[in-house]
Amino acid sequence: MRNICDIVMLNATMNCPDFKPPDTEEIVETHISRVYLAPKFAYKQKKPVNLGFVDYTTLEKRIFYAKKELSLNRRACSGIYLDLAELRQKKGRLFIGFKGGALKDVFVRMRRVDSDRFLSNILKSAEAGSANTEDILNISNILKKTAKKIYLFHKNARTSKRISKFGGEDIYRANWDDNYKTLETFQTPHLDYSAFLSSPLFSEFIRLRAQGGFVRDVHGDLRMEHIAVLDPRRVNGICLMDCVEFDERYRCQDIYLDVAFLLMDFEFNGCFYESVLFFGYYKNCFNYLKSIAPFEKYEPSVMPFFKAYRAVVRCKISLLSPGEDAPAKASKYFNLADFYLKLAQKRVIILNCGLSGSGKSSLSGLLSRWFYARVISTDEIRQNLYGSAAKSVKYSADANIAVYRTMLEEGLKESCGSIIFDATFLKRSHREKIIGSFYKKDCIFIFVYSKIYKEKEEIILKRLSDRFNGGGGYGLKDYSEADASVYFNQKNYFEEPSENELASFAPAARTGIFAQIDAALELKDRFNGLMKT
Template sequence: MNDPPHSDPRADLEAKTAFLLSPGSYPGFAGTVELVETHMARVFLTDRYAYKMKKAVRTDYLDFSTLALREHACREELRLNRRLTSEVYLAVVPLSLGSDGRLRLGDHDDEGNGEVVEWLVKMRRLPLETCLTECIAEVSAAELAPLLRHLCDFYRAAQPLAVDPVAYLRGLQQQVEHHRQQLLAPGLGLEQAGIHAVADFLLAVTRREAGLLGQRAVDGRIVEGHGDLRPEHCFLTEPPQVIDCLEFNFALRCVDPLDELGYLALECELLGRRDLGDDILSAYRRACADPAPALLEYFYKAYRALVRAQLAAAHLQDGAIAEPQKWRAKARRYLDAARHYGRRADAHAA
């Protein structure tokens, strides 16, 4: 396929995108290619596979600004996601520029003169109807149980990380302050008093319950987890699959499983299935023999709700967006959830 005129496929995101949107770029495929865009990537969907191409972006928590960094991130995505999936993350595939000036999805041209200009993660597509967000209204506790066993087996097998309890507390506090400042950005239209109330509460708990939180690190409860455990990443297939872990930042994957599964429970509750949220944490406590008090569960949920509020609000800073009220309402909903769990934490405080 010819590239768009006057573009350099080595650096031009749109030239690469145009090539990857062409069905002829995928050997043996004659259907339609669908594009899904996120902040950090463009994902190209064929009938059976998904190809994820990372954008050349850099933020305070990731750096994809060079081809070498994107290749490393792709290989990490493959390695890390294989921990919770089977036969889903297939390969890291090069996008090459041949000596004839044309792009090819593959290594080099026949003469060996190809130049790799991008890297993509190739994945097997999973049935959409098995995604937890798609079936959450009807799914039963029995149908969810294999996924929970899969996750609990993962946490039990994970090597505890040597985390200094003071550093663990400091990391939580820094994250709270970061999300507070992001939510207070001008133009977001969010109530500042409510943001301060949530952040102040969370910081107060880290000081008041420093012994409880620090003991999680002392007891070896902190592991390298998934990092972004939401219902849309969970598939109730046989066996269950958990995709799209947070591959680009090790520190953000260093989590307490009670925090991470509390995050999944929170999202299920906000989708109308509080019962599933209760099932998730009950299954974890039994399987991983974790006697953590309810106060800790509610603290983690309030913290995750603050994080999600900031991520929703970040969409309002993307320039011209089609539905600003949607993202503003979503941020407010998460802030409301954070206040709710803060009240529940206070009710269980010693």
């Protein structure tokens, strides 16, 4: 996928290109602006470009949109956006001032925020192990404060009958079409988004959301690099920067569509765990019965669709941006959009297996939240079938046959909706019954194996010991009674899975995914590692 800069000279000549604001240390380029970073201030200058969706070609337009940028961003970023700095010329000398000479251009002047205060860099540092201890310990708290900040911003954002019209099918289609046109220019593979836009489910969802006042004048470009964590102890210490000012059509939207940009950005950068955590915190801010419950049945399809749109937007921006890595980023965004669109229109079947103590049930809890999937667990089935019976009865050969038969029967009852089969699956025959029953169905099949390595077995044994001190799967009740003795017994009979098990079912090999993960890793790392595949 080539960068559009290979064909069109995008980096337009700036007015007075040799001028730099006082004490400039660094210059940051985007497809539509140039930011000059000084020790105390940042000066943002709009490029005189017309890209169709944005037009800054005249001084009058740049002044107008610079003023809009100031006023709109002050809504959720108090104290950062200061004023407009005017670039003037007198007797051949360029200077920043408010009178004298001819006005040549304007800068949005901001208080400079240290780069390590942006959420994108905080998470990168935490992942690399270079973040300070306070930030690492407070990632969850930062996400919670960010969710509350965005909730309050959305709650207080303007809405009206006119704004609600931006949540109509015609606007969704126009926005999709406008963004997709750029992608088609580069002969990218086809993305099938039109059918979902016209589907009864989506039409009903957007109608109810518009009627409920969920379409508002919000941000439009809500990504990690636009969220500054100035004080992680306070909600007001979170700053939402750089909203869309050049077209209200891209800013006035459903609040879920606004949040979908941040979710997609988390996931593009491999932070799937943080995405699940944040979205849970965000939804918890609302009155559940009034604002969340009525729309839960739409979420499994609509949220992936919204994230797909956001990935397409960033794919287009990557094609419009300078930089050697832009084409690679564009391809990655495109592939992510394609995956989201498949999720919006297909159910997911996950076979999640591993020995006791491998953490598969905790992983199933996270997977169920991300994929909106029902978890069918042999531990729960065994408890329901045999209750307080002796372990010799509950884990007998006959009991195992009954448990796995019941699991399959429960799964086959589900005619729609995603499913996670959570079990040790000691025998290949048990796994093959699940694969064989679902490989012909129109679904995405994922086979997850949490492998326990001999050199890390002590971690697993400690996990089994800690289980009886409280706690269970992530968001799931822990029905397992397995201890170290059960684990060692399982090892004797375990038929280890391999990718060949999918390959033996030819259609599944075309659509199936086999993922082997290190069971000894922390839950966050296991989940993020799995989702990156």
